[in-house]
Amino acid sequence: MLTFTPADYEAIGLSVKVAITATILSLPLGFLLSYILTYGVFRGKLLLEVLINLPLTLPPVVIGYFLLILLGRHGWLGGMLEAAGIRIIFTWKAAVIASAVVGFPLLVRSMRIGMESIDRQLIHASRTLGAHWYDTLFTIILPLSTRGIIAGSSLMFARSLGEFGATIIVAGNIPGVTQTIPLAIYEYAASPGSETMALSLCIISVLLSLVVLIFHEVMGAKLVRRS
Amino acid sequence: MEMRVKAGKSYGAIAMDFDFAVSGERVGIFGESGSGKSTLVGMLAGLLQPDRGEITLDGESLFSSERRINIPPERRRIAVVFQQPTLFPHLSVESNLLYGFRRTLPEQRTIDFATLVDVLNLDGLLDRGVNNLSGGEKQRVSLGRAVLANPRLLLMDEPMSALDDNLKFQIIPYLKSVSERFGIPYFFISHSLVEMRLMADQVIVLSGGRNAALTTADQLARDRMGKSPVGYINLLKVTAPRRSEGLFAYRWGDQDLHISAGDDRAEALFELSSKDIILCKRHPEAISARNLIACTVANTFVSGNRIGVELACGDQLMVAEIVESAAEELGIRSGSELFAVIKAVAFRRLG
Numbered sequence: 158m159l160t161f162t163p164a165d166y167e168a169i170g171l172s173v174k175v176a177i178t179a180t181i182l183s184l185p186l187g188f189l190l191s192y193i194l195t196y197g198v199f200r201g202k203l204l205l206e207v208l209i210n211l212p213l214t215l216p217p218v219v220i221g222y223f224l225l226i227l228l229g230r231h232g233w234l235g236g237m238l239e240a241a242g243i244r245i246i247f248t249w250k251a252a253v254i255a256s257a258v259v260g261f262p263l264l265v266r267s268m269r270i271g272m273e274s275i276d277r278q279l280i281h282a283s284r285t286l287g288a289h290w291y292d293t294l295f296t297i298i299l300p301l302s303t304r305g306i307i308a309g310s311s312l313m314f315a316r317s318l319g320e321f322g323a324t325i326i327v328a329g330n331i332p333g334v335t336q337t338i339p340l341a342i343y344e345y346a347a348s349p350g351s352e353t354m355a356l357s358l359c360i361i362s363v364l365l366s367l368v369v370l371i372f373h374e375v376m377g378a379k380l381v382r383r384s
Numbered sequence: 385m386e387m388r389v390k391a392g393k394s395y396g397a398i399a400m401d402f403d404f405a406v407s408g409e410r411v412g413i414f415g416e417s418g419s420g421k422s423t424l425v426g427m428l429a430g431l432l433q434p435d436r437g438e439i440t441l442d443g444e445s446l447f448s449s450e451r452r453i454n455i456p457p458e459r460r461r462i463a464v465v466f467q468q469p470t471l472f473p474h475l476s477v478e479s480n481l482l483y484g485f486r487r488t489l490p491e492q493r494t495i496d497f498a499t500l501v502d503v504l505n506l507d508g509l510l511d512r513g514v515n516n517l518s519g520g521e522k523q524r525v526s527l528g529r530a531v532l533a534n535p536r537l538l539l540m541d542e543p544m545s546a547l548d549d550n551l552k553f554q555i556i557p558y559l560k561s562v563s564e565r566f567g568i569p570y571f572f573i574s575h576s577l578v579e580m581r582l583m584a585d586q587v588i589v590l591s592g593g594r595n596a597a598l599t600t601a602d603q604l605a606r607d608r609m610g611k612s613p614v615g616y617i618n619l620l621k622v623t624a625p626r627r628s629e630g631l632f633a634y635r636w637g638d639q640d641l642h643i644s645a646g647d648d649r650a651e652a653l654f655e656l657s658s659k660d661i662i663l664c665k666r667h668p669e670a671i672s673a674r675n676l677i678a679c680t681v682a683n684t685f686v687s688g689n690r691i692g693v694e695l696a697c698g699d700q701l702m703v704a705e706i707v708e709s710a711a712e713e714l715g716i717r718s719g720s721e722l723f724a725v726i727k728a729v730a731f732r733r734l735g
Contacts, residue, residue: 278470281431284457285464286533287487292458296483300474383474 159357164332168341169361171249175337176317179256180310183264187309188302191268192294196280213262220258221326228254228327251328252335256317263316264309271305272298304380311373315366338362385409385537385569391427391437391447400593401437402427409569412584412601414577419590421573425541428571429464430457441537458487463530467542469522471514477525478510484533492534495566503565504528504558520551524558531566538562538570544579553653553735556582577605578617578655578734609658609705610688616658618702620731623651631674631728637700642674644728653734658705660730663693664723665714675726681716691716695724 194206212220228235228245245251283293321339328335338358345355392401400420415421426432433454439447446455471480501507504524523543530538544552562568572583580587580601587604589597609616622634625646632646683694691711693704
């Protein structure tokens with residue numbers, strides 16, 4: 158029997174909220190960078206690629222620590238935000254940023270694969286038919302990248318749901334404020350006699366992941382049928 | 385249309401340099417693989433930036449390395465029909481057709497949608513998805529889409545190469561309509577001499593990344609006859625088929641041609657190699673070949689180690705190919721009267 162406390166419900170709600178926000182906020186930048194990496198020819202492309210993919214290879218705790226340095230009260234960006242009255246560290250916004258940074262390479266990789274599969278002649282045809290590059294981007298590349306966008310968003314959403322290391326460093330583990338499902342499970346696992354509560358949240362994690370994967374598959378199949 | 389090109393591009397040690405000026409409505413660009421056709425198309429359309437030189441169309445500079453001009457493709461008004469029919473897979477046939485039209489200034493729209501649909505026989509396809517079309521239909525939609533963009537020049541980059549032989553020549557009237565019905569000048573790019581002769585008046589011959597000659601398609605075919613394994617290809621337009629002794633008898637000008645590969649369609653285009661015509665000085669007594677045509681030598685020309693004999697057969701012309709000793713034996717000169725012997729199986733249907 159699944160057992161939840163009010164804090165667990167908050168953790169579930171927060172996890173979904175953080176994952177959705179991180180994914181939605183990352184989409185425009187992810188799409189733009191995927192476009193630049195796929196079609197751009199410029200110096201420093203390799204460096205940009207390495208930088209985008211760096212969070213894939215770094216331990217999340219390291220990413221969290223860097224974010225803490227950057228966004229902390231005495232950090233370069235954190236100081237400026239603090240002066241403007243905006244506080245990030247140890248709020249749910251920090252959890253969003255941590256999730257976005259960790260999941261971003263997955264989003265860009267999937268979108269890029271989608272864009273690379275577009276026949277270049279379609280883009281050439283569009284340009285010679287009078288479309289500016291931004292017109293081609295929105296009328297040809299964007300619709301034909303839908304599968305890559307869905308795949309990338311699903312991956313990023315799933316990764317955000319499971320994000321732990323970076324989040325605990327920059328957002329802390331404050332029940333009702335920054336405690337997401339993984340952080341709540343961690344807390345239960347460290348407290349004797351809370352196995353049922355931990356297991357209940359684990360099952361919710363599995364269910365959420367299943368929903369994301371099924372959504373991805375169904376949308377993918379729909380797009381294949383449509384084309 | 386007047387196009388001047390003096391531009392080049394290098395790929396490592398390989399340099400491609402084009403230098404020609406051409407005017408006319410139906411221009412061919414002929415060359416084998418690797419001759420630079422695709423590079424030239426890319427440069428003209430603005431999809432590939434030359435390293436050096438200048439390109440002008442009707443006096444307007446499209447590219448100039450000296451003056452740092454490089455008009456982007458969307459402002460050149462040079463549309464392209466690609467080798468593969470590159471239709472936008474997420475759009476319907478109608479939306480594909482209107483893609484360029486919607487991006488054309490109203491004052492530049494001289495071709496209307498309904499006329500185009502009628503000429504290219506696209507009615508009935510408009511609501512369909514492009515993945516449900518046959519190869520020929522796709523290429524017609526691709527052509528229509530380019531024409532509706534109201535370009536001042538259309539580049540047709542080997543538009544028939546993705547089609548099988550049967551479809552290839554069915555699409556020719558549609559391709560020709562670009563100039564004949566819509567008044568759009570075109571560059572027709574191909575490595576096929578037959579296609580060149582059907583589609584182009586003047587031909588720029590490319591070889592090894594350079595333009596080697598500016599000639600006519602027919603002259604090019606004659607020049608290459610002696611070296612070509614298929615010789616000079618005669619293109620014969622025939623009409624009014626009727627069945628005769630297991631063959632099809634067609635009208636060719638004021639005489640009959642007996643052809644085995646015929647059918648009941650009222651008009652047809654056949655090819656006949658110059659190598660498949662036997663010339664006789666006198667009427668043969670009895671012969672198995674079903675075509676024995678009385679003709680007069682209109683002209684002769686030398687191509688490699690062969691002699692081309694242009695024959696006037698009634699009001700029609702065809703070219704036969706013989707070796708020099710045969711020409712001497714037959715005593716061929718302008719005005720000589722001969723008989724052309726052609727087997728019924730020598731004709732190949734084109735469309």
